[in-house]
Amino acid sequence: MTVPIVPGFHPDPSICRVGGTYYLANSSxxxxxxxxxxxxxxxxxxxxxxxxxxxxxQLPPSEGAANTGIYAPTLRHHDGRFxxxxxNILEAGRGQLxxxxxxxxxxxxxxxxxxxxxxxxxxxxxxxxGGCHLTWASFRPELRGIASVPVDPATGAVLGEPxxxxxxxxxxxxxxxxxxxxxxxWYLLLAEGxxxxxHAVTIARARSLAxxxxxxxxxxxxxxxxxxxPVQNTGHADLVECADGSWAMVHLGVRPRGKTPQFHVNGRExxxxxxxxxxxxxVVAEGxxxxxxxxxxxxxxxxxxxxxxxxxxxxxxxxxxxxWAGPGELVLAAGRxxxxxxxxxxxxxxxxxxxxxxxxxxxxxxxxxxxxxxTAGGGTVTATLAIxxxxxxxxxxxxxxxxxxxxxALRPPVSGPFQxxxxxxLVELSVLGEDGRAQVLGAFDGRYLSTEVAAGFTGxxxxxxxxxxxxSLREFRYSTxxxxxxxxxxx
Numbered sequence: 001m002t003v004p005i006v007p008g009f010h011p012d013p014s015i016c017r018v019g020g021t022y023y024l025a026n027s028s029x030x031x032x033x034x035x036x037x038x039x040x041x042x043x044x045x046x047x048x049x050x051x052x053x054x055x056x057x058q059l060p061p062s063e064g065a066a067n068t069g070i071y072a073p074t075l076r077h078h079d080g081r082f083x084x085x086x087x088n089i090l091e092a093g094r095g096q097l098x099x100x101x102x103x104x105x106x107x108x109x110x111x112x113x114x115x116x117x118x119x120x121x122x123x124x125x126x127x128x129x130g131g132c133h134l135t136w137a138s139f140r141p142e143l144r145g146i147a148s149v150p151v152d153p154a155t156g157a158v159l160g161e162p163x164x165x166x167x168x169x170x171x172x173x174x175x176x177x178x179x180x181x182x183x184x185x186w187y188l189l190l191a192e193g194x195x196x197x198x199h200a201v202t203i204a205r206a207r208s209l210a211x212x213x214x215x216x217x218x219x220x221x222x223x224x225x226x227x228x229x230p231v232q233n234t235g236h237a238d239l240v241e242c243a244d245g246s247w248a249m250v251h252l253g254v255r256p257r258g259k260t261p262q263f264h265v266n267g268r269e270x271x272x273x274x275x276x277x278x279x280x281x282x283v284v285a286e287g288x289x290x291x292x293x294x295x296x297x298x299x300x301x302x303x304x305x306x307x308x309x310x311x312x313x314x315x316x317x318x319x320x321x322x323x324w325a326g327p328g329e330l331v332l333a334a335g336r337x338x339x340x341x342x343x344x345x346x347x348x349x350x351x352x353x354x355x356x357x358x359x360x361x362x363x364x365x366x367x368x369x370x371x372x373x374x375t376a377g378g379g380t381v382t383a384t385l386a387i388x389x390x391x392x393x394x395x396x397x398x399x400x401x402x403x404x405x406x407x408x409a410l411r412p413p414v415s416g417p418f419q420x421x422x423x424x425x426l427v428e429l430s431v432l433g434e435d436g437r438a439q440v441l442g443a444f445d446g447r448y449l450s451t452e453v454a455a456g457f458t459g460x461x462x463x464x465x466x467x468x469x470x471x472s473l474r475e476f477r478y479s480t481x482x483x484x485x486x487x488x489x490x491x
Contacts, residue, residue: 002230003291004253006038006046008341009267009459011195012072012121012176013250015240016082022240023104024250025052025075025084026270029458031312031339034059034070035086037104043248043272044291048309049105052084054317057110058099062090064315064336066367067456072121072176072236075104078132083153084108085122085134096122096136098153112156116140117149121191124153125179127209135165135188137175146177146190148209166204166213168192169220176236179209185280188213191236195268195457198225199235201251203282222251222273222284231271232256233264239275239282247275249284254451255345257424258412263450265409265424266342267459296343297479302330310340311463321466329354330473332466337363338473339463345425346481348408349462350432351473356401358469364407364427364462366454372427372444374405375467381405383429383441387448395441397431402474404432407462408481410443423447 006013012027021041028034034053038046053059053070062068073086085098095118097111114122114134122136131150138147149162168174168190176191185205193200200220204213224234237251253271256262274288300308305324312318313336322338323331332338342364351362359377361384369389375382376399383395408430412423425446430438447453449460464473 002255003293004255004269005044005250005272005291006270007266007294007296008269008343009461010036010270010341011252011268011457012236013252013270014073014075014178014238015250016075016077017240017243018077020243023075023077023082024270025073027072027457028053028070028312029067030062030064030069030314031458031461032059032061032064032069032315032317033309033312035073035084036309037075039104043242044289045294050309052086052099052101052104052106052108054106054108055110058108059088060091061316061320064313066314066369067458069315074123074178074238076124078124078126083124085124087120087122087136089120092118095156096134098124098156100153112154114149114151114156114158116158116162117147119147121176123178125181128181131159133179133209135177135179137177138162146174146188148179163210165211166190166215169202169215171200171202171220172198178238180239182277183280187282189237189239192220193223193225193235195233195235195252197232199223199233199252200225201235201237201249201284205280216281218281218283221282222249222286224253230255232262233268234271247277247282248289249273249275249282257345257421258447259420259422261452263424263447263452265446265450265460266345267451268457293480293482295480296347298477300476301328302473302475303327312339313337314339325472328474332360332464332471332473334358334466334468334470337361337365337461337463337465339365339461340476340478342409342460342462343478344409344480346409346411348406348477348479348481350404350406350475350477351464352402352404352475353464354402354472354474358471359467360471361465361467362405362407362463363465364409364449364460366449366451366458366460367456370449370454372407372429372449374407374429374431374441376403376405377468381431381441385444385448387453394444395429397439397441399431406430406432406438409446412446424450
């Protein structure tokens, strides 16, 4: 499987099925609204229907610091309701949080918290008697490891003493637990090896939920470590029984490119695999579901009030700094960027802006310290690169008060005696004239906008920020580029 079912920064997938419909949740970290929810009837094509955490009462506003906020969720359906449990690490002392909904598109309830469950990656499951159990990667010194405790999901009350279950096969960072009841066994699925190149999926089973757990003889049941597979960092999986009785697995992975050690730029994405049960153990069949690259192109002309759920912002919802002023005029106040995820290896994004009343930046970014962008206002457009503590203006051109700015992720040139591709891509910054012709201000090495350089758990985001005054975003276009030609570079 080399094509994600949900491309771009969509890590830590969790899946459940109701009848013939599947639902998927992903981590969202510092971005608000939190925890995107998708729906599918074939496991391959997914529709974004909303988010689980949309209100300050669910997700309190924050500064939006990189890699904070909402970590891995688990999405389940039980007794007619959807349940989602996750971690807000900015409220770690309150324990894991649970929200519920009748419709996964929302609205979701205000959260209840489970006290004494410091850690990450919570899971919910129900036993044969209807009791609910919370399982998580515990950080408590006296309970460090994969722990579980019975809870009341309606109130968050703890109904027993927590216990350690199984801490994996000995690889680093056992986390991401999911418990399943299958054919009289309890199966405990884990992520191990860290969410980098050593990532792996392991599993164990026991006759009772309390254990003891017997590891699978074929562990890890999924990993691409130490291989040349184009998808790496495979792990943090979740299993689902399909409507026809077969089984499938969703998991995260990345698509690194460029010269060793290679660089991934769009974050951890969601992939799909088949699962067979052999001698009581799940066996992963990666090629079972053919997934073709999808065209992710869209144009948002802001024709009506209310933003598409693709739009997010760090630390607070877009509604706190945007205002719809009529068709084709989304007004942004200074303070936070309005962002959407980069979804392709090669893409083009164009923002048409009115900066007559302010200054705006159009950027592609990993975080506040790693971004390339175009700043428009005061009769000029400047191209700026921010790489850690270094920030440099690399070009300035004259422009009017209404400008069309373009950013492209381009396939890098091939060079050297071994015909190497050094960069994962080149990021081109341009200003478009009224005739559509591009004034290119430069094309820059994409490695500096990668997770390997910036660190963390997210991926590239694209969007607009008002830096001073107010600006109007009149149109935003994103297009998937196939076989994009290489740019003409000097030398």
